[in-house]
Amino acid sequence: MKNPTMAGAKELVAAALEVYGDDPAASDALKGYGRRLSEPLRIAIAGMVKAGKSTLLNAIIGEEIAPTDTGECTRIITWYRHGHTPRITLYPVQGEPRSLPLKRVDGRLVFVLGDVRAEDVERLDVQWPAPGLKDMTLIDTPGIASLSGDISARSTSFLTPLDTPSEADAIIYLMRHMHASDLRFLESFADTAVGRSGTVNAIAVLSRADEVGAGRIDSLLSAGDIAERYRRDHNLRKLALGVVPVAGLLAQGARTMRQPDFRALELLAGMDRAAREKMMLSADRFLRATDPEGMTAEARASLLERYGLFGIRLAVVLLRNGFDQPTPLAHELARRSGLDPLLETVGRQFQARADALKARTALVGVEALLRASPRKGTEHLAEALEKLQANAHEFRELRLLSTLRTTGVGLNPEFAAEAEALIGGLGAASHVRLGLGPDATPEQLADEARRLLSRWRALAENPLTDRAAQDACRVVIRSCEGIVAECSVREFQRQLAQHSSRQAKPLPA
Template identity: 65%
Template sequence: MKESGIAGAAELLGQAREVFHDDAAALAVVDDLETRLKEPLRIAVAGMVKAGKSTLLNAIIGEEIAPTDAGECTRVVTWYRYGHTPKITLYPYRGVPRTLPVTREDGRLVFSLGDTPADDVERLVVDWPSASLHDFTLIDTPGIASLSQDVSGRSTAFLLPEDAPTAADAVIYLMRHLHASDVRFLESFKDTAAGQSGTVNALAVLSRADEIGAGRIDSLISAAVIADKYSRDQNLKPLALGVVPVAGLLAQSARTMRQADCDALTLLAQMDRNQRERMMLSADRFIRLEGPGELDPAAKASLVQRFGLFGIRLGVALVRGGTTDPTELAHELARRSGLGTLIDTIGYLFQTRADALKARAAVVGLESLLRGIPKERTASLEAAMEKLHTGAHEFRELRLLAVLRTSGTGLDGHHEAEAERLVGGRGSTAALRLGLEPDADTGQITEAARNCLNRWRLLAENPLTEPTALDACRVVLRSCEGMLASMPAAH
């Protein structure tokens, strides 16, 4: 990110500290915004009840540390962030934070709130030494539209605060199908302070994609077709950057695969095909019918719970196809689950513009703080904020992205699609902006950027270009110039 955005936001917060030097409450807000600017990107995982939020979170992290049952802790907003040693901290609404014991059962992290009711807990913070948490903090939220209004209200209050910026920089929104309630939530999130950052900050996930094809081995193919249809839906397109199908249960189990799982899949692969197919007509038949001899009903029930019938079918097919090494099998199952595509998408949509999103969130938080305070006290701060708004190109890109995905710019469809890509709507690296392969070299990037710059300059100078489209052209031109300027000079 250019220095004007992240450094400008930090400078603004420094000025705010001077303005509010005698206001403890305001200084606490400034402290929080400064911390947010320095910390990794915050990504919330949201969705309706039973959408598979905790399961997908475990898959992304690569360990079973988020509770997936319907216990007390699933009613609490829980932060998962990088820490050198495992630690769980409970933050109550009243009183001081306290550390909870870190215990594991059968490989899973177990939470115990002790004598503190879940209703009295503001949040849990789990520090965990996982490489996956180096670049972003994941926030697990209770199910939206829960039968319990209190539980649903926790997510709503956290993700859609009425008078403050949301604590999340972006949202991964899980859905089983596209319902009106999903669209309503994403519309509400876009209208929060985070949404006002000037871009669409949500990525939609079909989190139980294997169920779309009734657990057939080609279920993910069917799910990909539906995801593509949803991504072009006129109600959803302005609210989400895309729709990614993921078999969440398979992704979690593949990332936490055990030797016993591999052994069980190998035994099933060695069975008579007809006998195996009869067994796998349903989960109940799979557990109840005999065979193979080495797998008792309890072992088969565990396999169904961890992988589902889709995962078992896919695992057996891979073993029969020659993938017998446990590590290779786990990697291939994770890849087939759609998890790799999701992680890559999070990377190029959110992580590559993390500084821009964090800087804009800090500015929005400062704007919220200034409301209701006499203008004479904050005049210089507001002037500096307006200067940053107009001068930071990263913010202009974010605003253009919002316009491109909602009201439009007056450009034709082809140019709007190219403008969205060039200003980072599909990822902020130069190669992604220019539609090149990720490993494109400096020469290819320079040539493509120069061609785009010339093409958009001609469009901006064309007298037939709509006046409403000129602002978009100027932003795109500046983005192309920035890409060229970032390339090493030729020797």
């Protein structure tokens, strides 16, 4: 089904191109906005130095293609896009782009920069045939508080430009703890042109979550409690759609598990429990140990580097509890690392509303252009822009979500929480909005949407409901009506498919 908001954004960009066709800079910017509307959603991964950004990116992609050491490459903004053949292109600050050689060391992709310094590189562009990159482009950014002021400033200006849309449609922000510097950056991102339009488009990740409990098996439970506390924090709640704890190193190791890893873990699982626990009291003890027999020092060091003590402990417990094959073990480790909940959150909050986020970015770009380069004959562009911004229901939902999380609209806590869910604050899918399971039928979804529709109409018509709350009610009502309409379409399609199936059956002889 054609998305009217996306169609309107494309038409507006095309109309602006006709008006600004004689301005090379404006024309290039508009063409860029047009391309973004047709490309996958751009999601940046950001955070302070050593927050685990590249490690998490590898886990999301499922391959070790982002460098995780402290070399030059981690100081460069790097784009990861889907491509049918692997390719790495270096875009220098000055000069023409050039291809870099593809090189793997121990299964990991290595960027060969030669004598090029990070300061001289605008960005690296990696095209890779990973299924996870078909629906989103990931952008790895250097640490916000890098020791190099130039690198840190470039990363910040890339993500939080003053008068133009950010290169990222949404952001995954990693933090080891919630510090004032993390809040300041998220406030800066929320204060970009897109943010000022009333869009909350960040997810916070409590990274290296296994370190919260000092590597104990229950570390992720402790991290979950902390994440929930952060999630309820008023200062962070208005800047991020959620807080997810993730053990990034374990997630990367699980998604890229090798057969030698599994064999080494099997050897550990076969040891006497007391001897194994004594050996794993610290990383130093683990590396100096001589047991179990047949496990080399290289294998021990590789396990520690790829999984950490927490990951090794968890893998051994799972092996002894029936996950005795590589694939089931890898899947369970990925689930317990927190990666699966993060991917679900990204899917619900970003990818499910990708068209709205991309259209929002394009409209902000056109708006900035009209403001910076006004000229005669642009009145129709301004009118179309204003109409699209005011009437697009997706934008109304995003604005209301931002308002609910900041100033509020005069609703009591119960109605405010229900409104947030119904407008997609917990996820854009209909069953998530309604608080039903993923297996709910169209009829069940429609019945619940109609029940809530009546409830919110009654609230809107109540003379004691103030103006701000009534405006919020109208947005919620429109969201409920959209769900009912969607369910009607799905039911019609189901009946049509059944009818076609009956028509296709051969007549009895």
